[in-house]
Amino acid sequence: MRTRLRQLVVSAVALLTASAALPAATAADGDRGDGHHPSHGGLSAVIRYTEYGIPHIVADDYADLGFGTGWAQAADQVCVLADGFVTVRGERSRYFGPDTAPDFSLSSATKNLTSDLYFRGVRxxxxxxxLLERPAPVGPSRQVKELMRGWAAGYNAWLRKNRITDPACEGAAWVRPVTTLDVFSRAYALAVLGGEGRFVDAIATAQPPAPGAAPKAAAPDAKAAARAASELFSTGDADMGSNAVAFRGDTTANGRGLLLGNPHYPWAGGRRFWQAQQTIPGELNVSGGSLLGSPITQIGFNAKVAWSHTVATGTPMNLHQLTLDPGDPTTYLVDSKAERMTKRSVTVAVKDGEPVTRTQWWTRYGPVVTSLGSDLSLPWTAGTAYALADPNTGNLRFADTSLGFAKARGTADVLKALGRHQGLPWVNTVAADSAGHTLFTQSQVLPRITDELAARCSTPLGRATYPAAGVAVLDGARGDCAPGSDPDALQPGVFGPAKMPTLKDAPYAENSNDSAWLANADRPLTGYERVFGNVGTQRSMRTRGAVEDVAAMADKGGLTVRDLQKQQFANRVPAADLAAEDAARACAALPGGTATGSDGTVVDVSEACRVLAAWDRTVDTSSRGALLYDRFWRKLTRAVPNAQLWKVPFSAADPVRTPNTLNTAAPGFATALADTVTELRAAGIALDAKLGDHQFVVRADRRIPVHGGTESLGVWNKIEAPWNAAAGGYAEVSSGSSHIQAVGWDGGRCPVARTLLTYSQSSNPNSPHHLDQTRLFSAEKWVTSRFCEKDIRSSPKLKVVRVSQ
Incomplete structure (x- = not known):
C-alpha cells in the first residue's frame, strides 16, 4: 500500500501549480490513560487541500488516516476541539469557573460544575x-482503535508544530495534548447525549432525603409529566433535527439512486460537522462530514452509496421507580430483597477555589435522578426514588457503524453494517445507491421496552409518560419488569435488528424527524413499539411539506442531482401555503383595518394585510413579507391551541393534508396580528422588509444574509435564530442546515455530488475558510465535490501538505 500511496502523492505533486509542505511534526507527549503513548508508531499522512479548505487525506492504514484527520481537524477547529476535551476530562470548573455554562455540545449541563461532576465520574x-476492553463487535474494532489512536497523535502533532491564531484559545493553558482515551470519551459523550447526557444536572445533584423526612411526597402530576416528557423528547424544536430523502432508480433520469441529506445541527460549538475525504488506497475511500473530534465520516458517500442521518423519535432511555427500604433511603428493594445503592464521591478542581466533592448515587438500573428536565420534579423521598436507565452507556459502536457505511457497496451493505455493529444512538438512516436502491431504517440503540412490558409494569407516572412520549417509568421493585433481550442484540436490554422499523426500495424514503410511520406515505410503516415513535398522529409542518415535495418529485420522475439542489433551496413555506391567503383575507376584513393588541392598544394593521397578500410565500433572502408572517405565525401558534387553529382537524386517513383551513375566528388571531405589527414597528423594521436584511450572521464584521425558516413554518431549509430586535432581527443562527449533500451517479466511477458546509470549515476568524462556504450558502450556491483523482488533481487551489511524527 505504501507504493500506492507514494504514487498518489507523486501524481498530485507533479501537477501542482503551488505546493506547501510543512516540516515533519513530532507529537507531544500525552497521558498514558489507555496504555498507549499517543504518538507511538511513526505515523504520517498526505493532506491535499482543494477549494474551500476541504482536505483529501491519503494514508497507508487506519492509524495513519486517523493521524492525518486529527491534524487537519486541529488546523481548522483547535479551540472548539480543545474546549470539548476540557469537558470530557471534567475540568471546566478548573479553567472557566464552576458557575458558567458549557455550550451544550456534549451534554445538557447548565453549569460547568455539574458537567464536571458527571464526566469526572465517568473517568x-x-x-x-x-467498553474498550470488550471484544468486537460488542466493543470497538481494532481498526477504530487505530483510527482513534492516530487522531490523538495527529492532534498532538499539530499542537506541537503550530502557533494557535484563533483568539478563542490563543495562549490558553487549557489547550493540551490528548490521549486516545480522551477521543473515545468524546465519542461516549455523543452516544449518551440522548439519555444520561440530557440529565447531567439531575445526576450530579440528586441527594437522599434528610433523616426523618416524610416517607412520601406528592406524586408528580400525570398530565404535567406527560407534557414535560413530550416537550423534552420532541425532535422538532430541539437544536438538532434534519431532513433526508432517497429516490429509487425508476424515479431518476438514469435509473440510479439519488440522496439529499440536510442535517440540522448547531452552527457553533462542538457539535459541528467538518468536511473531508478519507482514503486508504485499496481499502477505503469516503467523503462527507464528521462530527468534530471523530476520526471517521458520519454522513457522506463513496463511489457506490450515499447516506444521511436524521434525529429519530426513539426514546433512548427509561426510568425505574424504586421502592426504598423504610429504614434507609439509599437501599432499594427488588423482589423484596434489599440492594444498597452505589455511592460515588467525585471531586472536581475549581478555579480560584477549593476542590468540590459531591456524591452521586447509582443503582443496578443506572443513576438516581430527581427531575425529568426543568419542568418535572421527581422527588427522592424516604420511600421512593427514580433511576435512569440508558443502554447507550454500553455503546461505543457508532464509529464502527459509520466505518461500515464508508466501506459499503450499496444499501444492503448499509443495513448489514447496522446489524453487525448496532451502534447508532439517536438517529435514523436514509440511503441510496448507484444501483437504484433506497433505504430508510430506524436502527438505533433503544431500551427493549415493549408495549406489553409497559402495560404490565408501568407505574401511574409511566402510564402517562409512555403513551405521550415513549418514556417508560417501570416498577423497579419487580425483577420481571427489567427490559428483556432480543437474541440478535449485541448487548442485553436492547432491541435487536429484526425489530427496527425498516423500509427498503420504496420510490422515495424520507424523514424529517417524525416517526418512521410516513417514511413513504404510500407505504406506511406500522407495528413497531411505542418507544420507537408514534403512529396515526398529526405530523409536523416540516414533515407534511417534505412529504408533499418529495412525493411530487417522485411522481414527476426523471430526477437528477440538480432537482435535489432545487429542493434544498426552494424555501417554500408549507404553513403559508395552508394559511397565508386566509390570514390576508381575514386581515383585510377587520373593521377599520385595525386590531387590538394584547396590551389593549388598537393597532392599524392595514399595511400588514397588503404585505401578506403580496408575499411570495418563500423565505428567500429577498422575500418581502416573510419576516412579518414568521413573527405572526410564531405568536399565533403559541396563543391558539392546535385544536382551535384549524377548521378541518387531523385525520389519520389523510395525514399529509390535514389539519387545514385556518380558523381566523379563533381567539388570538387578530391579537397576534396586532402584536406583530407593533413589534416590528417598535424595532424600526418595515413590514415589507426583505428577510435577508433581518436574518443574517455577522462574520469578519460583515453581514451575510441567511435564507430559510423556523420549525413551525415547515421549511425544508430549516434555520433557527434567537430574535434580537435591538440587533436588527435574527442576528445569529443558532442551528439549522449544516452539512448538506446532494449525491447521484452517472455510470462512471465518480459520484456526482454537490455539497455545502453552511457555517464553513473553520471557526477561526483568521482562517480564509471561516466564512467562504457561508457566503455560498447565502447565495444558494454549491461546492462541486472532488472525489476522483482526476478531479482532485485538477483543482486550481490544490495544495499538498505532508505530515508525520
Missing part, C-alpha cells in the same frame, strides 16, 4: 475503558 469509574 473515575473507568466507564469508557471497560
Amino acid at each position: 473515575d469509574t473507568r466507564s469508557v475503558q471497560r
Whole structure:
C-alpha cells in the first residue's frame, strides 16, 4: 500500500501549480490513560487541500488516516476541539469557573460544575475503558482503535508544530495534548447525549432525603409529566433535527439512486460537522462530514452509496421507580430483597477555589435522578426514588457503524453494517445507491421496552409518560419488569435488528424527524413499539411539506442531482401555503383595518394585510413579507391551541393534508396580528422588509444574509435564530442546515455530488475558510465535490501538505 500511496502523492505533486509542505511534526507527549503513548508508531499522512479548505487525506492504514484527520481537524477547529476535551476530562470548573455554562455540545449541563461532576465520574469509574476492553463487535474494532489512536497523535502533532491564531484559545493553558482515551470519551459523550447526557444536572445533584423526612411526597402530576416528557423528547424544536430523502432508480433520469441529506445541527460549538475525504488506497475511500473530534465520516458517500442521518423519535432511555427500604433511603428493594445503592464521591478542581466533592448515587438500573428536565420534579423521598436507565452507556459502536457505511457497496451493505455493529444512538438512516436502491431504517440503540412490558409494569407516572412520549417509568421493585433481550442484540436490554422499523426500495424514503410511520406515505410503516415513535398522529409542518415535495418529485420522475439542489433551496413555506391567503383575507376584513393588541392598544394593521397578500410565500433572502408572517405565525401558534387553529382537524386517513383551513375566528388571531405589527414597528423594521436584511450572521464584521425558516413554518431549509430586535432581527443562527449533500451517479466511477458546509470549515476568524462556504450558502450556491483523482488533481487551489511524527 505504501507504493500506492507514494504514487498518489507523486501524481498530485507533479501537477501542482503551488505546493506547501510543512516540516515533519513530532507529537507531544500525552497521558498514558489507555496504555498507549499517543504518538507511538511513526505515523504520517498526505493532506491535499482543494477549494474551500476541504482536505483529501491519503494514508497507508487506519492509524495513519486517523493521524492525518486529527491534524487537519486541529488546523481548522483547535479551540472548539480543545474546549470539548476540557469537558470530557471534567475540568471546566478548573479553567472557566464552576458557575458558567458549557455550550451544550456534549451534554445538557447548565453549569460547568455539574458537567464536571458527571464526566469526572465517568473517568473515575473507568466507564469508557471497560467498553474498550470488550471484544468486537460488542466493543470497538481494532481498526477504530487505530483510527482513534492516530487522531490523538495527529492532534498532538499539530499542537506541537503550530502557533494557535484563533483568539478563542490563543495562549490558553487549557489547550493540551490528548490521549486516545480522551477521543473515545468524546465519542461516549455523543452516544449518551440522548439519555444520561440530557440529565447531567439531575445526576450530579440528586441527594437522599434528610433523616426523618416524610416517607412520601406528592406524586408528580400525570398530565404535567406527560407534557414535560413530550416537550423534552420532541425532535422538532430541539437544536438538532434534519431532513433526508432517497429516490429509487425508476424515479431518476438514469435509473440510479439519488440522496439529499440536510442535517440540522448547531452552527457553533462542538457539535459541528467538518468536511473531508478519507482514503486508504485499496481499502477505503469516503467523503462527507464528521462530527468534530471523530476520526471517521458520519454522513457522506463513496463511489457506490450515499447516506444521511436524521434525529429519530426513539426514546433512548427509561426510568425505574424504586421502592426504598423504610429504614434507609439509599437501599432499594427488588423482589423484596434489599440492594444498597452505589455511592460515588467525585471531586472536581475549581478555579480560584477549593476542590468540590459531591456524591452521586447509582443503582443496578443506572443513576438516581430527581427531575425529568426543568419542568418535572421527581422527588427522592424516604420511600421512593427514580433511576435512569440508558443502554447507550454500553455503546461505543457508532464509529464502527459509520466505518461500515464508508466501506459499503450499496444499501444492503448499509443495513448489514447496522446489524453487525448496532451502534447508532439517536438517529435514523436514509440511503441510496448507484444501483437504484433506497433505504430508510430506524436502527438505533433503544431500551427493549415493549408495549406489553409497559402495560404490565408501568407505574401511574409511566402510564402517562409512555403513551405521550415513549418514556417508560417501570416498577423497579419487580425483577420481571427489567427490559428483556432480543437474541440478535449485541448487548442485553436492547432491541435487536429484526425489530427496527425498516423500509427498503420504496420510490422515495424520507424523514424529517417524525416517526418512521410516513417514511413513504404510500407505504406506511406500522407495528413497531411505542418507544420507537408514534403512529396515526398529526405530523409536523416540516414533515407534511417534505412529504408533499418529495412525493411530487417522485411522481414527476426523471430526477437528477440538480432537482435535489432545487429542493434544498426552494424555501417554500408549507404553513403559508395552508394559511397565508386566509390570514390576508381575514386581515383585510377587520373593521377599520385595525386590531387590538394584547396590551389593549388598537393597532392599524392595514399595511400588514397588503404585505401578506403580496408575499411570495418563500423565505428567500429577498422575500418581502416573510419576516412579518414568521413573527405572526410564531405568536399565533403559541396563543391558539392546535385544536382551535384549524377548521378541518387531523385525520389519520389523510395525514399529509390535514389539519387545514385556518380558523381566523379563533381567539388570538387578530391579537397576534396586532402584536406583530407593533413589534416590528417598535424595532424600526418595515413590514415589507426583505428577510435577508433581518436574518443574517455577522462574520469578519460583515453581514451575510441567511435564507430559510423556523420549525413551525415547515421549511425544508430549516434555520433557527434567537430574535434580537435591538440587533436588527435574527442576528445569529443558532442551528439549522449544516452539512448538506446532494449525491447521484452517472455510470462512471465518480459520484456526482454537490455539497455545502453552511457555517464553513473553520471557526477561526483568521482562517480564509471561516466564512467562504457561508457566503455560498447565502447565495444558494454549491461546492462541486472532488472525489476522483482526476478531479482532485485538477483543482486550481490544490495544495499538498505532508505530515508525520
